[in-house]
Amino acid sequence: MKRIARLAVLMGMAVSGMAISASATRASSSRKPVVAEPGATVDYSGTLSLLTKFGVQQLSPYFVNAAHAYETLHPGVHVVLDQQTDDSVKDKTKTLVASNSLPDIYFSWTGNWGENFVRGNRAVDLSKVIASDTEWGKTFTPAAVASFVWHGKNYGMPLYLDAKFMGYNKQVFSKLGIGVPKSFDELLSACDTIHKSGMTPISIGNKEAWPAIHYIGQLLAYDVPEATLEKDFNPKTATYTDPGYLAALNQFTSLVTRCTDGGNMNGVSFATAIEDFSNLKSAMYYQEIIEFDGSASAQTPLKQNDFGFFVLPPAASAKGDTKAIEGAPEGYMINTRSKHVSLALDFLKFITSMSNAEALSAPPYGQPSAVIGAVTDKNSSSSVVAGMVDLNATPFLMPWLDTANTPGVASAWLNGIQALAGGSMSAAQVIEGVATAAKADADR
Amino acid sequence: MKAAGSRAIGKGAGVGRTDASTGRLRGRAREAFRQCFSFRWVAAAVIVLVWFVYFPVVDNFIISTTRSDIYTGDVSYVGLGNYSRLLHDKVVWSALWNNCAYAVISVIFQVFGAFILAGIIESLRSDFWRRFWRALYFVPSAISLTVTGLLFYFIYQPQIGILDAVMRATGLGALIQPWLGSEHTAIYAIIAMSQWQGFGYSTLLFAVAIQKIPGEIFDAARIDGIGPIRRIISITWPLTREMTGLMILVTITGAFQVFNEVMVMTGGGPNNASQVLGTWVYQQGFIQDDFGYGAAIASVVFVATMLTGAAHLWYTKRGRVSW
Structure with missing residues (x-):
């Protein structure tokens, strides 16, 4: 027994020594910045x-x-x-x-x-x-x-x-007599019409939490002035007191209620949601340009000719930049x-x-x-070309909320919006959670 | 003469003691050398064990007392700050609750439920049907957790999921929930999947334990007119006590190491409602870049599983079964 105990102590000491020495090597390394020179010789090996x-x-x-x-x-x-x-x-x-x-x-x-x-x-x-x-x-x-x-x-x-755009099924819109929505209220009205036809207006899969954040990013760009957003992206200067935050989150709540399957979205993957759109089960899907060619192609039930897109429309009361597009x-x-x-x-x-x-x-x-x-008509699909035209015309490119913010603040957004969609948190509570996370990050 | 003789005797005795102690020392040194030399046979295994098992454990405790920036490599010592923070982290407590719920439900189904099922299967007279049911229940355990997670993700789907379809068809439509999308049901939906997956494996192990019980004991009980339920309670249960203890240990430690199924099915959401300690460690380390805090949570998991293991050792030492 004694021998085993002695061996255990020795092993413990050895392990501690190794761990401490390994920890010591984790010290900060201050290396010189590396600058790429234009005329540097390239060694092709x-x-x-x-x-x-x-x-x-x-x-x-x-x-x-x-x-x-x-x-x-x-x-x-x-x-x-x-x-x-x-x-x-x-x-x-x-x-x-x-x-x-x-x-x-x-x-x-x-x-x-x-x-x-x-x-x-x-x-x-x-x-x-x-x-x-x-x-x-x-x-x-x-x-x-x-x-x-x-x-x-x-x-x-x-x-x-x-960048992010609302992809839609042209045939469904045409059949139901819906035009491309120019305002947020028009979008909600379009959703009501589509709902009555028995189809899901917008498919959202928010299991990964970032898909719903993209709606919030675009709505924040519309409802909160750019300078305020830039200030709030930095935890040390963030206040999150602009009323536009609450307005944007309330708009999202309306969209969830009138355009989607509600809290179900938190249990559905984004991949399933985009498949629903491609398989003609939903009329709209909020997607990135880089997803255009995947959601409508010769291989999918939704054909490229039936695919259209528009920028998520702003609310009439928007106080931010209504020409902004979310993307990077x-x-x-x-x-x-x-x-x-x-x-x-x-x-x-x-x-x-x-x-x-x-x-x-x-x-x-x-x-x-x-x-x-x-990107030209010759090599790219017409949707991608048109998306690029809109993208090049925007005065403000709103960055993705989950990569623009520090990880702590990004998590507060991601979790808060899931809770908002599921109905367990109010818009005010979400903003309070984000502000608290920013303060915690600033204090560290 | 006397004095000289005494001196001589004394000298002689002194020399004798020195020789004896030197001899003993040499003997001990030889023995120590022999032990060290014989240690070489296990040295490789010990080095691997220390480096890959004990070193990470100790290192984890050390990391848990630091705050680091993975990008700059800066490390600062925060003492027990991460542990103090852990006590005020609501998600840690809800994750711990989820782990405990996982453990309790798993013990009920995968230990006691599996024991009863194994007892029933092993009481069948037909060899063919015994093998058939064992194999049938074992099939889910042969599927990887990731695949099972994906399978149940589709079963729970609100639109195309078979669960909701069956509930609607049987008049239970009013009870339908967004199983993985609701903060109230997500973790229980995952636990249910886990029972389906692990139930057959436990049943098989219990079946093996029951087969090891000598048939004469059951025959004697039958002759004495003891019925099947009484045989399970009075013979099978006490004689499979070691297996039961092992299964409880494995199930509880497994419940504290849950990770894959949660990551595949909900990622810990919605709103952290289905986080377990394992996924929260991951979240802190790889999403929040806070490896120190993640290590502190990992230490708690380590202590919890260690205590479970110690309790099991005490239990099995106390109640070893032999016949």
Whole structure:
């Protein structure tokens, strides 16, 4: 017994020693910022690792084909892809960050998500190569490039643009004599008419919690002035006292009651909801441009000719920017710890060449490239082209609420809106919860 | 002479003691060396065990006393701050409640329910039907939890789900709920799925335990005119006590490690209503970037399962069954 106890003590001491020494290595590392130089020599050899968000079946061939083409062009280079989906890329990225294992190139959203990489000195400064006045930078939509600027420096390359629109079934609208709603009240009236016909007006799947947040983001852009929103995105300056917040959440409650299956949405996946729209079970689905070609195609019961879209209309009382559209470009950053910064930069230039940008914008991918002139009638579906026209015309691109805010505030939004949709919280309680989360984040 | 002799004796005795103690020391050193040398046979296993089992446990406790920023790598010591925060976190308490509900319901169905079912199956005379029912009940356990979660996600679907369709067809339409979408029903819908999945496995284990009971005992009971229910209560139950204890331990510790089914079916929602401690640890670490707080919750889970294990050891030591 004594011997076992002695052995246990020794093992405990050894384990504690290892743990303490391992903890000690977690100390902050202050590395110099890495700046990408325009004239740097590219060594076309070695392995280039890449974390993408194109893990779904429809999109994954894009990077596979691009990597293969790049390897053919430069036989000394081997590109290793790690393709994740919209949900899994979040966890995967954080795991890689925590273990200091980020690949050479990695996916990033704009807003707080991307800012974290900049704050942690994990993104290469690309200002000298992609700023709007540079040769490469001029090939992109300026607003897309600007979305990856923090503290006056460029840290990311926009790959494609994305925004949220209400997709609708033209045949159903025509059959029921409904026109495209111009105001929020008209939308609610249209929902009543569709409901009476026995069809679900809008399918929402909110199991993942972010789909309903997208409605809130658009409505907040309409009801809360842009300057107030920008101030409230920062927990240290946030107040959440603007009456527009309450107005937006009340509008959402009306939409839930009159246009959807109500609290059921919290138990339904977004994928099921979009299938309902594609399978003609619902008349509308609030979707991103990058989903247009998937929800209506030659393979789905809803054909492309019957697919239409409109911007979620604002309420007559809206005090914010009624021309705003919710959306953001999505792009890629280069890891400061990469041994192949020049090669990584060269690969990013390769995938944003006009031919690759056009391929990305065309079906089956349907991801509208951030490269100017890549989305045309010839290579993209008419819906994607029309969506891009609206997107380029908007004066304010409202970022996604869950990536614009800090994780604590984003969670308060996500959980609060689920509760609001389910009827267990009021609009005022949701805003109070968000304000409390912002205060907690600011105090840390 | 006497003195000299005494000295001589004394000297001789002193030398003798020194030799003896030196010899003992050498013997002990040899013994220690021999033990250390024999330790080499298990060294590899011990190193792997320490590195992959005990080191993470201790490391987790250390992390739970810190607050870190995964992006900058900055770590600050917060002492028991994360544990104090845990006490005021409403979601931790609701998650703990959910874990406990999971454990209680699972023990009822997967231990006591499975025991009764195994008793009934093993009392069948036909060998064919005994095998048939064992296999039939075991099938759900052969399906992965992720697949089962997806399967039940569709069963609970409000529009296309078979559950609502059956309820409407049987006149129970008024009782239909948004099973996974309601804060009141989500966790119980997940627990129900888990019972379906784990019930057959427990039944099979109980069936094995019942088969190990000598048939003569049952034959003697029959001759004495004891009926089947009494045989289960007075013979089967006490003689499968060790298996029952093991199943309770496995079921309760399993209930505190629940993760997959919740992630697949609700992700912890709506509004955190179906969070369990495992998913809340994940949420804190990988969504909120707060690994220190997540580690503190993980420590609570560790202590809870350790206590359950200790209680089981005490129970089985006390009531070992032999025949």
